[in-house]
Amino acid sequence: MGDQEKTKRIIQPRLLKGFRDSLPEDEIPKKAIIAKLEGLFSSYGFVPIDTPALEYTEVLLGKGGGETDKQIFHFADNGGRDVAMRFDLTVPFARFLALHLNELPLPFKRFHINKVWRGENPQKGRFREFIQCDFDIVGLDNSEADYEILSVMHASFAAIGVENFHFHLAHRGLFNQMLAHLGIAEHNTEILRIVDKLRKIGTDEVREQLMALLASSEKADAILAYIEKADEDEPFLTTLSRLEELGGGESEHSIRMRTIYAYLCGAGIEEHFILDPSITRGLDYYTGLVYETFLTDLPHYGSVCSGGRYNDLASLYTKEHLPGVGASIGLDRLMSALSELQSPIAQAGSSADVAILNTAGNFTACDLAGRILRSEGIATSVYLAAKKIAAQYKWAEAQAIRYALISEDGGTFTLKDLRDKESWQGISATEAATIIRKEHH
Amino acid sequence: MGDQEKTKRIIQPRLLKGFRDSLPEDEIPKKAIIAKLEGLFSSYGFVPIDTPALEYTEVLLGKGGGETDKQIFHFADNGGRDVAMRFDLTVPFARFLALHLNELPLPFKRFHINKVWRGENPQKGRFREFIQCDFDIVGLDNSEADYEILSVMHASFAAIGVENFHFHLAHRGLFNQMLAHLGIAEHNTEILRIVDKLRKIGTDEVREQLMALLASSEKADAILAYIEKADEDEPFLTTLSRLEELGGGESEHSIRMRTIYAYLCGAGIEEHFILDPSITRGLDYYTGLVYETFLTDLPHYGSVCSGGRYNDLASLYTKEHLPGVGASIGLDRLMSALSELQSPIAQAGSSADVAILNTAGNFTACDLAGRILRSEGIATSVYLAAKKIAAQYKWAEAQAIRYALISEDGGTFTLKDLRDKESWQGISATEAATIIRKEHH
Numbered sequence A, B: 001m002g003d004q005e006k007t008k009r010i011i012q013p014r015l016l017k018g019f020r021d022s023l024p025e026d027e028i029p030k031k032a033i034i035a036k037l038e039g040l041f042s043s044y045g046f047v048p049i050d051t052p053a054l055e056y057t058e059v060l061l062g063k064g065g066g067e068t069d070k071q072i073f074h075f076a077d078n079g080g081r082d083v084a085m086r087f088d089l090t091v092p093f094a095r096f097l098a099l100h101l102n103e104l105p106l107p108f109k110r111f112h113i114n115k116v117w118r119g120e121n122p123q124k125g126r127f128r129e130f131i132q133c134d135f136d137i138v139g140l141d142n143s144e145a146d147y148e149i150l151s152v153m154h155a156s157f158a159a160i161g162v163e164n165f166h167f168h169l170a171h172r173g174l175f176n177q178m179l180a181h182l183g184i185a186e187h188n189t190e191i192l193r194i195v196d197k198l199r200k201i202g203t204d205e206v207r208e209q210l211m212a213l214l215a216s217s218e219k220a221d222a223i224l225a226y227i228e229k230a231d232e233d234e235p236f237l238t239t240l241s242r243l244e245e246l247g248g249g250e251s252e253h254s255i256r257m258r259t260i261y262a263y264l265c266g267a268g269i270e271e272h273f274i275l276d277p278s279i280t281r282g283l284d285y286y287t288g289l290v291y292e293t294f295l296t297d298l299p300h301y302g303s304v305c306s307g308g309r310y311n312d313l314a315s316l317y318t319k320e321h322l323p324g325v326g327a328s329i330g331l332d333r334l335m336s337a338l339s340e341l342q343s344p345i346a347q348a349g350s351s352a353d354v355a356i357l358n359t360a361g362n363f364t365a366c367d368l369a370g371r372i373l374r375s376e377g378i379a380t381s382v383y384l385a386a387k388k389i390a391a392q393y394k395w396a397e398a399q400a401i402r403y404a405l406i407s408e409d410g411g412t413f414t415l416k417d418l419r420d421k422e423s424w425q426g427i428s429a430t431e432a433a434t435i436i437r438k439e440h441h
Helices: A003-008 A024-043 A057-061 A066-071 A090-103 A143-159 A172-181 A185-195 A198-214 A217-227 A236-246 A252-266 A331-340 A363-375 A389-398 A429-440 B003-008 B024-043 B057-061 B066-071 B090-103 B143-159 B172-181 B185-195 B198-214 B217-227 B236-246 B252-266 B331-340 B363-375 B389-398 B429-440
Strands: A054-056 A074-076 A082-085 A108-117 A129-138 A165-171 A273-275 A286-295 A305-310 A324-330 A354-357 A380-382 A403-407 A413-417 A423-427 B054-056 B074-076 B082-085 B108-117 B129-138 B165-171 B273-275 B286-295 B305-310 B324-330 B354-357 B380-382 B403-407 B413-417 B423-427
Touching: A024 A108, A024 A129, A024 A143, A024 A331, A024 B024, A054 A057, A057 A082, A057 A090, A074 B074, A090 A108, A090 A129, A129 A143, A129 A331, A143 A165, A143 A252, A143 A286, A143 A305, A143 A324, A143 B363, A165 A172, A165 A252, A172 A185, A172 A217, A172 A236, A172 A252, A172 A286, A185 A198, A185 A217, A198 A217, A217 A236, A236 A252, A236 A273, A252 A273, A252 A286, A252 B363, A286 A324, A324 A331, A354 A363, A354 A389, A363 A380, A363 A403, A363 A429, A363 B143, A363 B252, A389 A403, A403 A429, A413 A429, A423 A429, B024 B108, B024 B129, B024 B143, B024 B331, B054 B057, B057 B082, B057 B090, B090 B108, B090 B129, B129 B143, B129 B331, B143 B165, B143 B252, B143 B286, B143 B305, B143 B324, B165 B172, B165 B252, B172 B185, B172 B217, B172 B236, B172 B252, B172 B286, B185 B198, B185 B217, B198 B217, B217 B236, B236 B252, B236 B273, B252 B273, B252 B286, B286 B324, B324 B331, B354 B363, B354 B389, B363 B380, B363 B403, B363 B429, B389 B403, B403 B429, B413 B429, B423 B429
Parallel strands: A165 A273, A354 A380, A354 A403, B165 B273, B354 B380, B354 B403
Antiparallel strands: A054 A082, A074 A082, A108 A129, A129 A324, A165 A286, A286 A305, A305 A324, A403 A413, A413 A423, B054 B082, B074 B082, B108 B129, B129 B324, B165 B286, B286 B305, B305 B324, B403 B413, B413 B423
């Protein structure tokens, strides 16, 4: 292909449906939120791991059913292997545990924040590439581990500056106990699937579907009585006692919930936790505590952090029994919620605190001023050409950079606060640093 | 499939050839290095972006040739689209620039640290999934932008604690000027390809290949005289004058190099920069300054950070002329080098500073102690079960956690430094925090 032909052909720079670029105004707050969460997880002794984007399809689909199959990106690689892109972080974690069990200290507390891919049809707010944030404790089946995941969830939302949130808790074991008490334990899975749709299809439709399954209005009503909270403000322990009664009395499950609640009270964070038996979580693998997280000011966002206890996560890959408890934050949904709440962390718009504008044509002086400001902890972007000053201001403002430091003849500078238009003339870079730090803190 | 059958079938938890898990002992230092680099780039006003892992194959391969084609993971997605996983961060950046040009402030300084995938045959230290770290300045063709990339490279290596490194610089324009002076400008690309192999095949073989191409021993020797430095310690400006002469005199290219060197001197960092005309960089798209980075103590690692000036990056996707200059750090190679150098940042082995061990059976007291330590900025992992104390110590030591805080009857604690075995008894969590902070700083 000759050079002339080359210059003629322009490839349309388009993106695949359901995929997005992340521009600086999205990427800066995303990184800020991830850094906060990573810091918080680390402060609790959770350690990071990563797994490959591609795995053997057989390994990833071992757990999934027919639904997942159509949703994943899979293909034959150059070596003819059937490979797939990971569609969540749970299945790779199970495989990871089985492969590295001898190298990991149990109980193992880990977090994993990275991209996953699903081929599902993109809807508003749903994409084919998105970031999951998972954290789990593996190797224990007790109320202390259950509690600590809840405690980390609570601390995570506090860390990113969200004030009004509630965690809705339920317990699979308590629900099953109630079904057993009604003599319908064998319909466990189907009933869970129906009940899980409560928010979507409403009480009447759920009742109808339960009737169709159980052929008993009495039993359908008993299930509805269990999952429906008469009073939103019913205290945690009152609800728990009521559920205990509907299940035929105290059990290891109700004792577990009571202990978890006592720990929440011990930490003084119990007011954020609601016992809500309508929470079921569709997935089969949960066996105990389950939970969802709602933002009080944005209930229509649905749950922004969900999870629960699973008592045999890695059983597809190992005979080792590995109980665990964990949660997953939908980072993209959380980010749009934070943006809608005008949360400060979602407003982070600029990397630099100061733009150095060069009008005197003395680049080295500007560069040295940048070095001085950076050494004082102030992020500084130097404008790298002696263009018209108006263009340089525009450039700083387009990036939401707050201060401009303009070089003067003779080696001094003018500092301008681009927000409130205050300015200081004839100063050195060190003096500028002092002013900026005073204003900032 | 019945439950019994399910438990019988164990899927081998294997990884694909050329792919790796990242265990905490790898992931913790990797995140520490990335955080340092991101902090450094941000301090210079560079902003982060991200692009999708998957793009249209046509969009990604527009730039590549036959070689790249075989190396990339590409397939037909469920919608029949020909899609590919990105194999570098440069091509997606070019596409990104063309798509978002109206939304970006020029000059645009960006960084991008993320995974790329190549189907090439895995060798020692080479993988099919690896992390690239790119930073670029787009929208300027001048010595200030060239200098700033070099300045950021220098500051990056200093930030991660590497002490002995050298940047080898060359200039494509100067090289081409020399070829034009010899009257062989039309063989530019082939000559570059041959010369680029100097380190691999040696002077004699390069001479032979040049002879075969040019049928002139005089011209082959002139090229060798240009690329071979007689004296490793030849000063930058002496080399530059020699290259100027071999190219027939001063030119815009030699003036550019002289100005860049003056800026490096202005910043006081010139001793790290060597003018090394043997650096050519194989890729066609470089048009000016090119560079590679070598660790003085580990020369066999080859270049750990390379790049250069390209004067029309996005020409495949837009008619807009977009000059730029950038560099790419091979993070995996850098990490193994740092590990071999026993660099402190590569030794970071644990998330937590303290493990709280529970022997008194009072979980709430342990949990509260954890909260107190965390509020003092001390990362703390609570052991979540009342197992034998020996197992709890083993758990802390396996994670390289330095301190153990052991609950005593009566609500006090014993603090133990697991490294030097010093211990403090009968203290409160707050007192423990004070001791740890004093020892740490």
